[in-house]
Amino acid sequence: MEAIAYCTQCGCATTPDNLVTLAGMPVCGACKPEFLRRLQTGAAELGAAQAAAGRRYRGFWFRVLSYLLDSMILGVLLAPLQFWVFGSMAFTLQANNPAQLQANLPGFFMRSLLLDLVTLGVTIAYATLMIGRWGATLGLMAIEARVVNRDGTPLGYAKALGRAFAIILSGVTLGIGFLMVAFDEQKRGLHDRICDTLVVQK
Numbered sequence: 693m694e695a696i697a698y699c700t701q702c703g704c705a706t707t708p709d710n711l712v713t714l715a716g717m718p719v720c721g722a723c724k725p726e727f728l729r730r731l732q733t734g735a736a737e738l739g740a741a742q743a744a745a746g747r748r749y750r751g752f753w754f755r756v757l758s759y760l761l762d763s764m765i766l767g768v769l770l771a772p773l774q775f776w777v778f779g780s781m782a783f784t785l786q787a788n789n790p791a792q793l794q795a796n797l798p799g800f801f802m803r804s805l806l807l808d809l810v811t812l813g814v815t816i817a818y819a820t821l822m823i824g825r826w827g828a829t830l831g832l833m834a835i836e837a838r839v840v841n842r843d844g845t846p847l848g849y850a851k852a853l854g855r856a857f858a859i860i861l862s863g864v865t866l867g868i869g870f871l872m873v874a875f876d877e878q879k880r881g882l883h884d885r886i887c888d889t890l891v892v893q894k
């Protein structure tokens with residue numbers, strides 16, 4: 693008389709040699725493909741959940757610090773140009789000559805506009821090159837943070853460029869885009885939401 697064994701999935705009665713043991717469970721031939729598929733999906737989901745659980749985000753005050761550091765670095769880079777624009781105006785004001793002041797105003801406004809454009813360009817180039825190459829600006833490195841995609845992969849240059857533009861959007865929304873970092877579970881600013889990026893602790 694042959695022993696009877698049961699499939700742990702469908703409960704069908706069969707003989708032991710018709711069952712295979714998968715993950716410690718006897719499973720019949722009919723249930724095997726679906727059971728294997730569930731095991732694989734379960735392992736993948738568990739892996740993703742574990743990766744997300746182990747992830748730590750850099751929050752609002754760290755990000756403010758990082759922003760201030762980057763602003764200082766850009767300030768040093770742009771200092772000669774700022775001196776050129778405002779220095780010339782300061783000399784004109786000091787001369788206290790209304791005619792000279794009036795003559796110099798259009799030039800001053802043009803230089804101011806140039807300064808704004810160069811500042812914008814340098815800011816975008818800085819964020820794009822640093823995050824594209826190293827995953828962080830110097831300010832983000834200082835707070836031991838890195839910008840990554842949702843799946844943890846690096847952004848690359850194209851996406852870093854897109855994020856640099858999105859940061860401007862965060863800035864022009866009266867800073868609300870930045871403030872969102874404080875209230876988001878994953879510490880995402882508006883720019884992180886737009887680009888689907890995360891600022892994680894290294």
Ligand SMILES: [Zn+2]
Pocket residue numbers: 699700701702703704719720721722723
């Ligand atoms: Zn079965």
